[in-house]
Amino acid sequence: MHQDIPKQFIHIDDKPVIVYTLEGFERHPKIDAIEVVCIDGWHEMLWAYAKQFGITKLRGIVSGGATAQESIRNGVEALSDVCADDDIVVVHDGIRPMLDSDVLSDVIVTCERHGNGVTSLPYNEQIFIADDDESTTRFIPRETLRRVSTPQAYRFGLLRDRYREAFAKGVGISGSSYTNTMMVELGERLYFAAGSERNIKLTTREDLDLFRAQLHSSHGSWLK
Numbered sequence: 001m002h003q004d005i006p007k008q009f010i011h012i013d014d015k016p017v018i019v020y021t022l023e024g025f026e027r028h029p030k031i032d033a034i035e036v037v038c039i040d041g042w043h044e045m046l047w048a049y050a051k052q053f054g055i056t057k058l059r060g061i062v063s064g065g066a067t068a069q070e071s072i073r074n075g076v077e078a079l080s081d082v083c084a085d086d087d088i089v090v091v092h093d094g095i096r097p098m099l100d101s102d103v104l105s106d107v108i109v110t111c112e113r114h115g116n117g118v119t120s121l122p123y124n125e126q127i128f129i130a131d132d133d134e135s136t137t138r139f140i141p142r143e144t145l146r147r148v149s150t151p152q153a154y155r156f157g158l159l160r161d162r163y164r165e166a167f168a169k170g171v172g173i174s175g176s177s178y179t180n181t182m183m184v185e186l187g188e189r190l191y192f193a194a195g196s197e198r199n200i201k202l203t204t205r206e207d208l209d210l211f212r213a214q215l216h217s218s219h220g221s222w223l224k
Contacts (some may be wrong), residue, residue: 001198001204001205002203002205004135006039006042007043007095007202008021008039008094008095010208012208012211013215014115016049017094017097017202017211018046018049018094018097019049019053020098021093021094021096021099022036022050022053022094023053023055023096024097025099025104026054026055026100027101030104031057031104032057033057033202034055034059035058035059035060035061035062035075035078036061037063037064037071037072037074037075038061038062038064039063039064040063044098046058046061046094047061047120062075062078067173068178069166069172069173069177069179070073070173073167074123076159076160076163077160079156080160083156085155085156085160086155086156086157087107087155088111088112088154088155088156089151089154089159090151091150091152091155092151092152093149095116095148096149096150096200096202097196098196098197098200102194102195102196103119103194103195103196103199104151106194107152107193107194108153109149110169110191110193111153111154111155111191113155113189115158116153116190116191117151117152117153117192117193118152118153118154118180118190118191118192118193119149119152119193119195120146120149120192120193120194121144121149121195121196122142122145122146122147123146124142125144126129126142127139127140128140128224134143146192147195148190149195149199149201152157152179152180153184153193158188159179161184162183162188165179165186166182166185166186171185172184172186200214201212
């Protein structure tokens with residue numbers, strides 16, 4: 001983002017991005033508590049924002065790690081004395097602030113049925129495999145592809161055990177690995193839940209403009 005502060009704390013319409021994300025969980029009747037994995041040095045600021053904007057379900061803030069997977073692992077381990085094995089834990093990116101309540105509901109219901117649920121959408125573009133830098137003779141049928149993002153939901157016992165296994169074996173924790181890819185690498189079958197095109201990830205400054213535009217254009221339909 002080329003900003004002086006973490007992108008989760010950038011203000012859009014006088015509210016930090018992370019608060020929009022938290023509000024999606026705060027409003028949902030099936031969410032009992034929220035834990036945030038946060039950059040060191042920003043914990044007190046986050047507590048202050050939670051108080052200012054009425055995030056009453058925030059129960060804990062945990063320091064992150066050097067990678068996304070280390071950060072999620074830290075969050076999972078912090079729940080070891082809080083959650084029972086059958087409890088459902090939802091993993092979500094703080095920089096996906098347009099969390100639709102129907103998407104959150106469906107990922108939880110899918111997890112209740114199967115032990116996990118991952119937000120997904122069909123892939124609508126054609127994907128070709130490059131033979132070299134300038135040509136191709138192969139493609140992947142898009143009907144066989146799904147785009148998976150967050151929120152993702154898992155039974156806590158499964159989540160805890162697989163993170164411990166992954167870090168013990170060094171499997172599914174490097175590069176762009178995430179909870180969903182780690183699960184598959186460790187032999188778990190994932191179950192698709194509903195997704196939304198509005199569930200954008202704020203990565204670039206242009207994404208902030210898109211978020212602001214969507215926010216202003218859809219107050220009546222999703223921001224309640």
